[in-house]
Amino acid sequence: MVGFAIIGVLLLIAGISVVVARQPVYSALALVGVTLGLAMIYLMLSADFLAVAQVIVYAGAIMVLFLFVVTLLTAGKEDKEPADTLAGQRWAGALFGLLVGGALAVDAVLHPAPKIAAPVVPGFGGLHAVGEALWGPAFVMLAGVALLLLTAVLGVLMLNHPEAAEKIAGHRRTTPPGVTVSPAEGEDGA
Amino acid sequence: MTLNYVVALAALLFMIGAAGVLIRKNPLIMFMAAEMMWNAAALAFIAFARNYHDVTGQVMAFLIIATAAAEVGIGLAIMVAVYHRRHRLDIDEISELKG
Numbered sequence: 001m002v003g004f005a006i007i008g009v010l011l012l013i014a015g016i017s018v019v020v021a022r023q024p025v026y027s028a029l030a031l032v033g034v035t036l037g038l039a040m041i042y043l044m045l046s047a048d049f050l051a052v053a054q055v056i057v058y059a060g061a062i063m064v065l066f067l068f069v070v071t072l073l074t075a076g077k078e079d080k081e082p083a084d085t086l087a088g089q090r091w092a093g094a095l096f097g098l099l100v101g102g103a104l105a106v107d108a109v110l111h112p113a114p115k116i117a118a119p120v121v122p123g124f125g126g127l128h129a130v131g132e133a134l135w136g137p138a139f140v141m142l143a144g145v146a147l148l149l150l151t152a153v154l155g156v157l158m159l160n161h162p163e164a165a166e167k168i169a170g171h172r173r174t175t176p177p178g179v180t181v182s183p184a185e186g187e188d189g190a
Numbered sequence: 191m192t193l194n195y196v197v198a199l200a201a202l203l204f205m206i207g208a209a210g211v212l213i214r215k216n217p218l219i220m221f222m223a224a225e226m227m228w229n230a231a232a233l234a235f236i237a238f239a240r241n242y243h244d245v246t247g248q249v250m251a252f253l254i255i256a257t258a259a260a261e262v263g264i265g266l267a268i269m270v271a272v273y274h275r276r277h278r279l280d281i282d283e284i285s286e287l288k289g
Contacts, residue, residue: 008199019210024218045240069266093212101205105198138249145256152260159267
């Protein structure tokens, strides 16, 4: 319980610093902290496989992708966020968001759920248990997620393919064929 | 450690993420806050799986992780595509949805 409290406080601090960080790269580093803390809590909740998957997929793959994009888009820039168009909406959003979160948390603490007294079966949350559930009753969902990932890959290809993007944006190529203009410079009206 | 406190932690993490989406204007930071909301949902699933000794909750958390990976790929691709056209990272730049 003490360990959980310590990790929980660290998680909340890392989570707040994701939100209030001045530069996106600090946000990304704080999000790595959130991810690793969550993996430790998963271990405490006897979700061994999920803890490993969290570290590999989130800290290993997703955060590296984030850092790539952050360095690609914000390298060497010190942009200040533009002013609000509606004064005070930022503080109102933060205040009401945290009020709802606090209310939900208090509600969760005040209403304990019935707990099963017996200890968990050995191997609960391990690779075999999760794998049997994934390839057994939950196979439809697994196949659905596989399709979803495939669709995401196709979507990314479509989005970053210049000619497809031109078609989507409805722009017409004004240069004669044979003259190649990179889409970033060729038709940027702004 | 009891279920209550884990679910309370998940709720707080979720709302920190939601507040981040509400108050920031940098789409990258908004996106990371949204990632935190996915993670909070997965944490709640795993807490309930442990409490009721049912591995289905962990399966759901696994599916959440996979779905989040797909979402990150698409979202970052959209951001890069928008940045190529506008050269600014500001969510208000893409507030008008015209083709």
